[in-house]
Amino acid sequence: MQDSLNNTLNIDAYNLILKKLLSGELSTGQNVSEDAIANELGTSRTPVREAILWLQKEGYLEIYPRKGTFVSKFSLKEILDIYNLRLLLEPQVISSSFRNPTQAVNEKLTEYKNYNLQYIEDENIVSNGDAFFSQDLEFHLFLFDLINNAYIKRICRDALYKCIISKLVFLDQLNIKRSRIATQHVVFIDAALNGKTDEIFEIYKTHIISERDSIMHINIQ
Template identity: 35%
Template structure:
């Protein structure tokens, strides 16, 4: 009975450690190329090292950390190859998604435009507050909502897989050059206008330019 009780208590603590560290990685709080450690994280969270070690192993399997015995964990930087691969995949997915979004039935089209407008306003608020991590999450969601509006479940799942990489790349970009945020927000407004005007050709051109801006900031 004692072993079962310990297991029940350990699982949520491990999951908590995993989620906290992963969020710090995706938000850019843990910068690529920097080192962290089980002791550092366990002290911050007020837990033992064991659940942190298990969380680190999961994150290493996801390619976000590289573990070095007795030295700690290296935050794996976003490589140029990974960035190019993600942006190329996004261009293919989001070009199709944008075209589909411009062709939605009136009610669905109106809901999407309203949602994207709300997200854009939230992005502008995050910029004013200097909340770059919050902005990065809102940026990723803006693009994800366009993909999900198309109703293609295969593309939706594929895009979710790209979303975390996208968020990490954006966080990296704006952390090193906060002025990039203004360029990205302007790009989102232009994409929203193209969807609202039901102009697929404009959206295709603008998403290419937007992703080129993202590449230039990496």
């Protein structure tokens, strides 16, 4: 978000709409009601409209005169292009971020490891799949927060968000095993805790490739 959204109400509206996009409450092609968002926030439509305009600039929403605002649709090629961008950027910047981790970072990594171990031992120990994917998003955002360059951090977040929003549409077509994702997280964390930056690079790269390859043959309408 840029300075043009520095008004608190604008930011609240932006964050609420983005949250709805990332949770799937607002899905690809769906109409975004300014009135509904404004009522939920208890505000006028003005900050909602400002937030929508900014989300349009960022590619999340599309505005059609006399028709309304709709969640953007991404073709399979566009989604794969985003994954390929992540593949070029994220493994390098993430691995570089772990050259001198603080104790606080290592403690947080250990927390994430313990959470993910539950899914490796038994996928059903924590039954709420939404909670797992919410934690998965939180974990990646934690990694992005370690990146020193704010511009690169913003690119990483934007690419991740678009991948999540796009993937939610055809989630039922994917054979996603939470235990596989959790295992990849634990392997990554072990490498990070032991300062193995070369391994971090390769593990993170494999993580993105496996997710990208899982959607290559999905039928996106």
